[in-house]
Amino acid sequence: MTANPKLYRIAVRALLYMIVATASVIALFPIAYVFMASFKTTQELLAGGTRLLPRDFTFENYVNAWQAANFSRYTLNSLLYAGIVTVLTVLFATMMGYVFQRKSFPGKRFMLGSFYFSMFVAGAVTIYPVFIIVVQAELHRSLLGLILATLGGSSILTTFLVIGYLKGIPKELDESAIIDGCGTFGVYAKVIFPIITPVVGVVTLITFQSTWNSYMLPLALTLTVPDNRPLSVGVTSLAYVSGPQGGTQWDLLIAGTCMSIIPIAIVYLWANRFFIGGITAGALKG
């Protein structure tokens, strides 16, 4: 070590590169494998083998999934579901964040307390009563029930994010707007919302990702209505269904898996700074 410090430094650096490169290969391999496999022919998929690249490049799996296996419907469902939930969560979280941080009113303590309490259990164990409520209101026939049920939980953590962000913004801004004649809602729409765009970006990404990826709630609410399934549920249900010839339909399963990953991957490549910032903010405030 003391003999040749320069050589030692190079060796350490090489070792670090090897560790990080190995981890990167492990992180990407399953995704790369499935992506490549989605262009293989059905025969090649059934035969297996260690080739990563397809022998004969084909789009047929995507065409079949899109046309025959209802994946066009699942994709539309996912887009509508994640899109509408994201827009409304942004609206709800910013309004609640603003009101909770800036105003005092009867019931505020109870509301905030119930938000904190629910973070322990949210979702996992209350799935059945949620299902009952949606079915009894006859909302399970469209995506509306799923959207409303998701909104019940999606604006909790995000509201806390907005509250945390607003703490750093001086109240003088609101006051000058009030003097200019703005009401409570006017201050929100004209002053607060334009200032908090960074946190709005974070809330948008967190909500879109978690809704696009959500599984348990859409699974339960679409048990009786398969046409309403988003991609995450549609794809995974294929893993346990046998095709007309018997056995798993690998072609559809693999193409569907890729179809559910590609949109979120595009969003990530386009905005990965926000993603990283978003999860950090989420953990610190939550």
Added chain:
Amino acid sequence: MRKTMTFRRARTRELVSIYAMVGVPYLLFATFVLFPLLWILRYSFYDYDGVRATFVGLENFRVLIADKVWWKSVVNTLILTFGSLAIGMPLSLLFAVILNGKLKGRVAFRAILYFPVLISLAVVGTIFRIMLAPDNGIINELLIATGLIDKPIYVLATAGTALLTLILVEVWHGMGYNMTLMLAGLQRIPAELYEAAIIDGANERQKMFYVTIPQLGPMLQIIIMLHVLNGLKIFDLVNVLTRGQPFHGSETMVTYIFNYFFEMEGYRAQQGYAASASVVAFLIISIVALTYFKLSRRLSNNE
């Protein structure tokens, strides 16, 4: 007099806008989060199969406590949560520290290691089902090609290897998330602390144990807390990758509850019974969380 009148009117108007803004989202929260919690609490004392409900007192809990499958699910949940914690946290810390250094290409490596986090855990389950398939899965093919095994193995066929697989897949999926959080924590440690340590003659290992880890402490507590709370609610991955099989060998608390609620996999729907299991699961989660709070507070007081 006149002034207080206008003030009061202004306040009323303000309150109307406040409730108008909070009302709809809170109503949704009350309907789909709060009310279901009360529903669970009530029906945990009923024999209820979705049609008829009769009050049975603590009978559900008595049956639940005697059910071996339930306790297996509880133990499995704990194994999965703490197993992935024990493997995942040191790895996350290692990569956070490496990628916090001056390595070239560190931004790209961070982005790559975060990538698996983007994918839904349910879809991750299908990816690994595809790769682990005994007849044509790539993992078997690679192991055979390299001569490590002679004939295909199916790791999901026995309980022990199924649990281990779930743990490793969880680590694969969650490592980037914890690493990113730790990176954020590392970047807040003032450089002066390291400079002082170097002046005192500390080596890399001592810097790690006497500066980095203590400084990262509060952040690590949050990360571990999040991991444990989410881990105890594990459902998506298990439900797709193993379905709790073989013979309930990888069943978890939430898959057990889900199966009784929705009549899956040969279970008979018994919503009252599932509700009592939900209450017990909630108690277990709270006990683990509170114990953790107490322990971590004591640890940080000792410093």
